[in-house]
């Protein structure tokens with residue numbers, strides 16, 4: 001069994017994919033061709049945004065808006081303590097100070113009440129300019145983006161939605177990727193919409209920001225080709241990856257719907273045994289991961305071991321909150337409460353989640369977890 005089954009997905013799309021890749025190769029336009037243009041139009045429409053700027057990775061999709069906003073020294077950038085490293089890395093890379101914000105235990109996403117507290121604390125200290133907040137749509141469920149949008153506006157900050165995991169999710173009729181001054185997504189192969197290498201995109205409604213991002217993406221290019229008007233990057237998405245993504249879009253909604261059915265089946269079978277992920281009313285998740293909470297790290301290891309012995313792969317996202325990563329050693333939380341992120345890292349683990357899981361796979365996974373819990377808790381109680 002695969003954790004995310006890209007082989008079965010490939011079998012589903014092989015014929016169309018072959019045609020699209022063949023067309024790129026015979027056309028020999030590998031950078032900025034028809035496919036990239038079509039993809040940007042399709043993704044902008046998908047998210048309901050005015051602009052989509054494709055780029056080379058989700059990390060660059062986060063970095064480029066911060067570069068455009070000239071975030072740097074003396075700036076505070078608020079990021080969740082529980083997310084993939086890149087969400088914070090981009091701010092540090094530009095010399096800004098990251099301020100870690102705790103998450104809500106049920107959804108794994110940034111807690112708006114704790115964002116307000118942290119913003120008030122930084123404002124009262126007066127040392128840093130409140131510059132931007134980046135909230136990640138963790139495991140596929142959008143963060144409380146409408147509330148965070150409001151808070152960012154209240155404190156005069158930019159809001160960057162990190163939809164690397166959330167693409168395909170929604171809050172009501174608003175798609176992940178439609179929130180904030182800009183939103184970033186990743187097309188890393190295992191992401192909800194993944195390509196066959198690295199890739200990403202930025203979404204925005206601002207013409208000005210879109211222009212800056214298109215310039216930054218190609219070495220700070222000006223109106224003419226070899227004219228450079230600012231410092232930028234080489235952060236283009238290539239046309240082969242755009243072709244892969246266009247083909248994957250043909251099955252994307254079907255896959256996301258199938259994952260939602262599987263998530264419901266997982267939650268129905270596992271509720272009462274382990275803490276199952278909470279999806280807020282009106283929210284729709286793209287299920288980048290299906291993550292459970294064991295009672296503690298020993299029970300988690302026990303369950304993972306039992307699943308492994310049945311050939312079921314698992315993963316731990318994330319073993320440590322970002323403020324405990326070696327590179328942020330010495331991070332001064334200045335009284336901010338980060339306890340939910342710390343606790344969850346000791347309990348969380350993810351089980352296979354993709355559209356091609358069979359009934360037998362689901363039964364094997366849920367049955368093995370149920371047996372492991374009974375065995376562990378029986379043993380723990382008799383010990």
Ligand SMILES: Cc1ncc(COP(=O)(O)O)c(C=O)c1O
Nearest residue numbers: 057058059084086136164186188
């Ligand atoms: C929340 C989050 N942000 C950013 C990224 C970075 O994306 P990429 O790996 O495409 O650079 C990822 C994925 O790896 C992610 O999960």
